[in-house]
Amino acid sequence: MNDDLIPPRLRDDCFAMPQGVEWVPVSDALARLRAALGPIEDTQTLHPTSALGAVLARDAVGQRSNPPRPNSAVDGYGFAHAATGDGVQELPLVQGVAAAGRPFDGTVPAGNAVRILTGAILPKGVDTVVLEEDCAANATHVAFDGPAKFRANARAAGEDMKAGEIAVRAGQRLRAPDLALLSALNIAEVTVFRPLRVGVLSTGDEIIATAGQPAEPHQIYDANRPMLLGLVQGWGYTPVDLGHVRDDPDEIAARLDSAAVDVILTTGGASAGDEDHVSRLLRDRGTLSSWRIALKPGRPLALALWDGVLVIGMPGNPVAALVCAAIFARPSLSLMAGAGWCEPLAMHVPAAFSKQKKPGRREFLRARLVDGAVEVFASEGSGRISSISWADGLVELPDEACDISPGMLVRYLPYAALGIF
Numbered sequence: 001m002n003d004d005l006i007p008p009r010l011r012d013d014c015f016a017m018p019q020g021v022e023w024v025p026v027s028d029a030l031a032r033l034r035a036a037l038g039p040i041e042d043t044q045t046l047h048p049t050s051a052l053g054a055v056l057a058r059d060a061v062g063q064r065s066n067p068p069r070p071n072s073a074v075d076g077y078g079f080a081h082a083a084t085g086d087g088v089q090e091l092p093l094v095q096g097v098a099a100a101g102r103p104f105d106g107t108v109p110a111g112n113a114v115r116i117l118t119g120a121i122l123p124k125g126v127d128t129v130v131l132e133e134d135c136a137a138n139a140t141h142v143a144f145d146g147p148a149k150f151r152a153n154a155r156a157a158g159e160d161m162k163a164g165e166i167a168v169r170a171g172q173r174l175r176a177p178d179l180a181l182l183s184a185l186n187i188a189e190v191t192v193f194r195p196l197r198v199g200v201l202s203t204g205d206e207i208i209a210t211a212g213q214p215a216e217p218h219q220i221y222d223a224n225r226p227m228l229l230g231l232v233q234g235w236g237y238t239p240v241d242l243g244h245v246r247d248d249p250d251e252i253a254a255r256l257d258s259a260a261v262d263v264i265l266t267t268g269g270a271s272a273g274d275e276d277h278v279s280r281l282l283r284d285r286g287t288l289s290s291w292r293i294a295l296k297p298g299r300p301l302a303l304a305l306w307d308g309v310l311v312i313g314m315p316g317n318p319v320a321a322l323v324c325a326a327i328f329a330r331p332s333l334s335l336m337a338g339a340g341w342c343e344p345l346a347m348h349v350p351a352a353f354s355k356q357k358k359p360g361r362r363e364f365l366r367a368r369l370v371d372g373a374v375e376v377f378a379s380e381g382s383g384r385i386s387s388i389s390w391a392d393g394l395v396e397l398p399d400e401a402c403d404i405s406p407g408m409l410v411r412y413l414p415y416a417a418l419g420i421f
Ligand SMILES: Nc1nc2c(c(=O)[nH]1)N[C@H]1C(S)=C(S)[C@@H](COP(=O)(O)OP(=O)(O)OC[C@H]3O[C@@H](n4cnc5c(N)ncnc54)[C@H](O)[C@@H]3O)O[C@H]1N2
Pocket: 014, 202, 203, 204, 206, 207, 220, 221, 222, 223, 224, 225, 267, 268, 269, 270, 271, 272, 273, 276, 297, 298, 299, 300, 314, 315, 316, 317, 318, 320, 382, 383
C-alpha cells in the first residue's frame, strides 16, 4: 500500500462537501443575480398589433375614453328618469332607433321613450334604460312597472378608463387582453424593449448537434439545445442557436466571443471534472460569481459575466439543465427584458408520494398533478430525459430536511407557471 494514497471514507454522495467547498444556497444565487442584472436599454416603437409578447418600456396612455360617450348596456327603451315614477309607466315612443354605430340624432322629450340597442350612445334626453324583457311595447308606446332605477343600464363616458389615464404600465409584457385595451383606447404606438437575444450553446465531445445525423455508440444527440431554444422562444425572447462546440477552451471562448447576444446559456462542462472546461474558462477568463449551488438537480451551475454578457453555465444532464433554466434563467431573462424579476405562481397540493430529504439543498422533483394530488417520477436520475417529458411540473422541496408522506401539502410549480408549454 502507498502511504500517500489515503482516500476519504466512501460516501457516494455528490452533495457531501469537499474540504473547503461552500455550496451557495439557491436563494443567495437568485439574490445575486437579481442585484447584478438590469434591463437592456434599447427600445423600439411599434403598432400594438405587432407588439404581442413585447415588454412595454413606457406607460401606454389612453388617447380616448372607454366608452367614449355614455351608452346603453342593453337592448331596451331609454327615457329621462325624472319624468317617471312608481307603478305602471306608459310612455309614447319617439320615431327612430338608437343603435350602436347609428346614433339617434334628435332629442327625446321628457315623458317619452326611444327604442335603444346595446352599445348605442344615449340620445339627448335619455339617462335611463329599461330592459326590453321588462317592457310591453307596441308601435307607438312602451310600458314598464316603475320605479326604474336612475341611470339603470346606462354606461357613463369614461367609466372604464378616461383619456389620459395610464392604460398599461411599463414593464408589462403585452398579452392578448392588453391588446384589446390598447386598441379600444386608440393607442396606435407603444414603446417596447427590443426583444432579448438569448444564445444557446451546447458543449461536449460526445454531442452530436442534430438528430438525424449518424452517431457512434459513444456519441449522444444534443437534447439540451432544442429544449433551451424552445424555452427561450416560449418565454418571448429571440433564441439564437450558437450550436455545439467540443470540450476545448479556446473553441468555447471563441464561440462566446463571437455571439452577438444579451445572454448566453451553455450546457455541459459545468462541474469540476477534468473535462469541465466551461466552469474553468468562466473562472479564468470571465467573472464567475456563483458556482456549486445547493440544488438538486443542477448543482454545478456557473453564473458569470463574459465581457459583460451574462453566461448561465448549466450542467449537461438535461433534467438539471431544465431545472436551472426554469429557476435561474427565467427570472434573470425577465429582468433583463424589462419585465422585472418573476416568481413562479406555485400551488400547494397534496403529495401522492413519500420522500425523505436531507437538509442543506433545495430539490426539484419531476411531477404531475393527477386527481388533485401530485405524483413524482419513479427515478430521480438527472439523465432520465423521459421524466421531463412525462412531467407537467416540478415539486419544490425546501432547503431544510423534510419527511413527506402521502396527503401532505407540497409546493408544486406547474410547467405553465414556469412558462413551459
Ligand atoms: N465525481 C463527480 N462527478 C459528477 C458530479 C460530482 O459531484 N462528482 N456531479 C454530477 C452532476 S450532479 C452533474 S449535473 C454532472 C454535471 O456535469 P457537467 O455539467 O460537467 O456536464 P457533462 O459532464 O458535460 O455532462 C453530464 C451528462 O450530461 C450529458 N449531456 C451533456 N450535454 C448534453 C446535451 N446537450 N444533451 C444531452 N445530454 C447531455 C453528458 O453526456 C453527461 O452524461 O456531473 C456529474 N458528475
